[in-house]
Amino acid sequence: MSDLHALVDAHHHVWDLDRRPQPWLDEPGHAPIRRTFGPHALRCEATRPIDGRRLTRTVVVQCLPCVPETRDLLALADSDPLIGAVVGWADLASPAIGDVLDDLRAGTGGRHLRALRHLVQGESDPAWLQRPEVERGLCAVRDRDLGYDILIRSHQLRQAIELAWRVPGLPLVLDHAGKPPIVSGGLDAWERDIRLLAAHPQVRCKVSGLVTEADHEKWTVDDIRPVWEVLFDAFGPDRLMFGSDWPVCVLAGGWNRWAATVEELLVGCSAAETEAVLAGTAGAFYRLDPTRRKEGPPCC
Template sequence: MTTERTDRSAAPPTGIVDAHHHVWDLAVRDQDWITGPRMAPLRRNFAPADLRPEAAAAGVTASVVVQTVTVAEETPELLALAADDELIAGVVGWTDLTAPDVADSLAALRDLPGGERLVSIRHQVQGEADPEWLLRPEVLRGLAAVAAAGLAYDLVVLDHQLPAARAAAAAVPQLTFVLDHLGKPPIAAGGPRPWSDAVRALAALPNTVCKLSGLVTEADWETWTVDDLRPYADTVLDAFGPDRLMFGSDWPVCRLAASYTEVLAAARELTRGLGPAESAAVFAGTAVRTYGLDPKG
């Protein structure tokens, strides 16, 4: 079974890889998930130029930009940004997994400017009312097409959707499934179970990887501490191991609760017990290997 991209060789990282961030331009399209007064700080444009100084100050030399809306036009735009930006080494895009011509759509994306930077596909499964959306026959067919294209698949799910995510990963073993934001554990609401049981079951499958990302916005935005995050980070470190765990900032969403520097510092503290090689995996190597990145920096 192959769970890594094989269409180009992976170059060794030269610094930290931020495996998860976003950009958007509200003049191009609305981000309809940014609603209400608490989300108001995000109702502005965020471009690679805004991220670049923060990333440079943190020692980040490569990044992966991730889709935000289920709009077909967004992925070509992200690929074009990656083609012209030295920081963006990979793009997690969107296409309709349920479409009969999904394989053709993926091939068309790869042929676009920046198409070689397409590394994964994602769908907003967290917004699907059906907790077993990932197990629909047409979705499983689409996931198989993603694998055949040499791409990974990013899982953005809520904790109650983790069992279906595990079943999908078992059904398509040739595809690498990347769990975004640890599966969104309810940190602010209380203890780690039953999330921890479900995430350990997912991690038991060898074709799964996890992003150490999104924790600060699942905690209390105003009062979170590293100790609040620690049980969840410890769980995925134990379940996946450093070789299947990758750091992601979730910028600019993280700004609701923490700065870019604070998010990276928290991740460093949560992984302080790791040795140098294990830390290098979390902060660069796992992302490079899983996504087949070729960092430009």
């Protein structure tokens, strides 16, 4: 993506609770987002520019481990030009994974499928990504020129490092920087593993989801800055991408506050570095079409 005015949100969600329940929203602390969120709501909330750039394109990411939700997201991307790519779900351990991926890509909006994701953060197996059947599924993802979003917690980073080593041809992006333990402040083990993961050149990282790993009520940019500095040094700007994790970020200040924080973190960066973080890295990883018009339903 070469548009110097582009701003890509590389990680957000949508859900319609009348169409498809989200059981995880019943967990304590989620009441503020226990309602329907769609792209129009994102347009209404994401009003703050970053470095003079306003939101132009997004990547919508699965929430549920079910193929029907992925079909819904692909159809939504096909109808709403704000959404440039979909990170969907399919059962990586299934012997039929290749057929499922082919069917998804042949269906409505299938051209927008760019990556898959599994909720590894909820798996108790400390080597889930190394299961033989999962590795076979990930090879099927790779063979179809798709990427893989890694959703893990910081204590699971070794799985991601092993994955990067064992399947080197699979493009990978680490969601939410591996969920560093910002509240506790004990970042040493996280930093060690982040640097090991970043040593693999096919891995990218999303600067997203950090505010919900901090104190939801009291966090400041100074709580986020140590994480940013590690990521910037380990990956470099050409392998970092801005993401909001909206509407989950509503729990800790919302889209505009996170945008203001990212703008502050980018102070001192060159124009090229800022371009990479705000648009270029995501545009290249998810193969976003810079010619697709961004206009959609009117904003609030």
